[in-house]
Amino acid sequence: DTAVSQTPKYLVTQMGNDKSIKCEQNLGHDTMYWYKQDSKKFLKIMFSYNNKELIINETVPNRFSPKSPDKAHLNLHINSLELGDSAVYFCASSPTPGQGPQISYEQYFGPGTRLTVT
Amino acid sequence: TQLLEQSPQFLSIQEGENLTVYCNSSSVFSSLQWYRQEPGEGPVLLVTVVTGGEVKKLKRLTFQFGDARKDSSLHITAAQPGDTGLYLCAGGYSGAGSYQLTFGKGTKLSVIP
Numbered sequence: 001d002t003a004v005s006q007t008p009k010y011l012v013t014q015m016g017n018d019k020s021i022k023c024e025q026n027l028g029h030d031t032m033y034w035y036k037q038d039s040k041k042f043l044k045i046m047f048s049y050n051n052k053e054l055i056i057n058e059t060v061p062n063r064f065s066p067k068s069p070d071k072a073h074l075n076l077h078i079n080s081l082e083l084g085d086s087a088v089y090f091c092a093s094s095p096t097p098g099q100g101p102q103i104s105y106e107q108y109f110g111p112g113t114r115l116t117v118t
Numbered sequence: 119t120q121l122l123e124q125s126p127q128f129l130s131i132q133e134g135e136n137l138t139v140y141c142n143s144s145s146v147f148s149s150l151q152w153y154r155q156e157p158g159e160g161p162v163l164l165v166t167v168v169t170g171g172e173v174k175k176l177k178r179l180t181f182q183f184g185d186a187r188k189d190s191s192l193h194i195t196a197a198q199p200g201d202t203g204l205y206l207c208a209g210g211y212s213g214a215g216s217y218q219l220t221f222g223k224g225t226k227l228s229v230i231p
Binding site: 031043109 | 149151153155158159160161162163166204206208210217218219220221223224226
């Protein structure tokens with residue numbers, strides 16, 4: 001009964017390839033996120049989706065394209081992978097304002113996908 | 119962009135010692151959350167504080183939100199090896215039509231038996 005799951009856990013690929021990471025949450029949340037954690041452990045927001053609609057798109061190369069087929073899934077597709085894309089990518093979900101407790105909107109994270117580009 | 123400065127970046131202490139981790143910003147947040155991350159796993163929420171001056175306790179962990187809601191601290195009493203991990207603070211605020219979190223850079227804690 002995992003709350004937020006991601007696949008794959010590890011992904012090793014060569015520069016120039018295209019790859020996807022999948023995320024699913026069974027918490028009934030309306031909002032989902034993708035974060036990138038670099039080698040220094042800094043966690044930075046990439047995208048946020050609310051009810052399948054993009055609401056945050058930080059400065060991320062357009063080689064990264066999130067797709068949300070339904071509100072329980074948010075996948076991340078990466079084109080033309082580069083060495084600098086190597087990192088751990090985390091999916092997260094949270095209640096939407098009005099859906100849960102006010103103000104806090106705690107985020108629940110998946111286990112992460114370690115992407116290594118060679 | 120809201121920024122959070124977290125210190126210290128690394129902390130190595132003996133079992134039984136006390137420690138404090140700080141999270142500071144020039145920005146006001148509507149909430150401050152603390153997460154702990156174990157190697158190979160995602161961050162797990164420890165606590166959320168929402169009111170200026172609020173103090174929350176979780177066993178040996180004490181969390182405080184600054185009066186002005188710009189800073190927070192995490193104090194651990196009598197640290198145990200099981201407390202080892204990466205501690206992340208995250209400030210919550212409304213922006214770009216949504217509720218966002220900005221994370222500090224983390225404090226890597228090692229508790230030596």
